[in-house]
Amino acid sequence: MTTAYVAIEGDRVIEARSRAPGRARGELVFTTAYTGYEESLTDPSYEEQILTFSYPLIGNYGVREERFESDRVHPRAALAREFTDDVADWLESEGVPAVDHLDTRDVVTEIRDEGAMKCGISAGPDASRGAALDELAACKHMSDHTDIGAQVSVEEATVHNESGDGPRIALLDCGAKGSIVDSLVERDAVVHVLPYDATQDDIDALDPDVLFVSNGPGDPATYEAAAELVDTYVGDLPLAGICLGQQVVAEALGGATAKMEFGHRGVNQPVRDLRSNRVVMTTQNHGYTVDEPGPKLNVTQVNVNDDTPEGLENDELEILTRQYHPEAHPGPNDSLDFFDDVLALAN
Numbered sequence: 586m587t588t589a590y591v592a593i594e595g596d597r598v599i600e601a602r603s604r605a606p607g608r609a610r611g612e613l614v615f616t617t618a619y620t621g622y623e624e625s626l627t628d629p630s631y632e633e634q635i636l637t638f639s640y641p642l643i644g645n646y647g648v649r650e651e652r653f654e655s656d657r658v659h660p661r662a663a664l665a666r667e668f669t670d671d672v673a674d675w676l677e678s679e680g681v682p683a684v685d686h687l688d689t690r691d692v693v694t695e696i697r698d699e700g701a702m703k704c705g706i707s708a709g710p711d712a713s714r715g716a717a718l719d720e721l722a723a724c725k726h727m728s729d730h731t732d733i734g735a736q737v738s739v740e741e742a743t744v745h746n747e748s749g750d751g752p753r754i755a756l757l758d759c760g761a762k763g764s765i766v767d768s769l770v771e772r773d774a775v776v777h778v779l780p781y782d783a784t785q786d787d788i789d790a791l792d793p794d795v796l797f798v799s800n801g802p803g804d805p806a807t808y809e810a811a812a813e814l815v816d817t818y819v820g821d822l823p824l825a826g827i828c829l830g831q832q833v834v835a836e837a838l839g840g841a842t843a844k845m846e847f848g849h850r851g852v853n854q855p856v857r858d859l860r861s862n863r864v865v866m867t868t869q870n871h872g873y874t875v876d877e878p879g880p881k882l883n884v885t886q887v888n889v890n891d892d893t894p895e896g897l898e899n900d901e902l903e904i905l906t907r908q909y910h911p912e913a914h915p916g917p918n919d920s921l922d923f924f925d926d927v928l929a930l931a932n
């Protein structure tokens with residue numbers, strides 16, 4: 586077994602065990618999810634981040650491609666108390682450093698106290714403290730990744746379930762999880778997945794019933810073009826969004842987003858619907874939040890822990906967004922009806 590070095594802000598270096606070699610840098614975040622490691626590691630929203638699992642044993646039910654959310658691993662590196670060989674081998678084959686045998690409680694406490702922070706990693710036979718510190722020094726703040734959508738979006742438009750009978754969805758792919766497409770296709774929608782920088786002509790050519798903005802990595806304020814595009818359809822097309830999609834729709838409607846201290850990442854985040862007073866358990870993965878919904882959007886759901894907006898709606902303008910992940914994968918299925926509600930807007 587070889588050594589790994591994890592350098593965090595303040596130039597503190599943690600020595601641990603390398604399970605997959607390499608160098609990496611990214612924003613250090615944690616998830617409390619106890620299952621769903623394959624889905625989390627392939628979720629494009631983790632691009633440019635280093636993911637710490639707070640659950641101590643990661644990999645105990647193997648690695649199966651059917652559970653992947655995209656075609657590659659997105660976090661730049663992964664940390665856990667213990668990775669199984671299955672996960673370590675998978676990450677090695679993907680060229681993504683994996684580090685274990687470190688006190689992840691300590692790492693999580695540090696992130697909770699100090700906020701998401703920059704991190705540098707050096708792991709494997711050639712690892713050194715200096716290399717980890719060099720990676721840390723080269724690490725950018727998340728909001729300085731100004732075109733991160735380009736790293737995760739499709740390059741060309743694709744269509745799923747072309748012969749379906751359901752509504753036509755134009756899905757702006759800012760790094761969409763596969764399960765979002767699957768959830769729509771299961772309901773027989775025709776899903777056109779469009780590059781994150783699609784134009785009004787691209788959308789109009791499809792004559793869609795709904796414009797849907799996907800989840801995605803990075804600072805929502807850097808997706809200005811997507812927000813401008815959404816703005817042109819307010820009142821003309823029903824609008825939907827998940828996670829980054831909610832943030833972009835809010836910005837399009839005159840709202841604002843802000844960075845959270847350490848975000849919400851896990852599969853047991855309680856969300857209260859303000860109309861029914863019902864609480865659902867949700868999957869989350871976000872580091873930014875809608876700070877100001879703007880004049881037209883109503884906050885219809887909130888996070889029970891910190892009151893941040895989890896659902897935004899405008900019935901008249903036919904807008905429906907969620908900050909959490911109703912498609913689950915991983916996580917509870919409590920909110921799958923969101924997709925039925927979105928498709929109902931098309932009628």
Ligand SMILES: NC(=O)CC[C@H](N)C(=O)O
Pocket residue numbers: 630799800801802803804805827828829830870871872873874
């Ligand atoms: N899962 C997502 O869509 C994340 C949205 C955004 N990148 C955030 O961190 O808040």
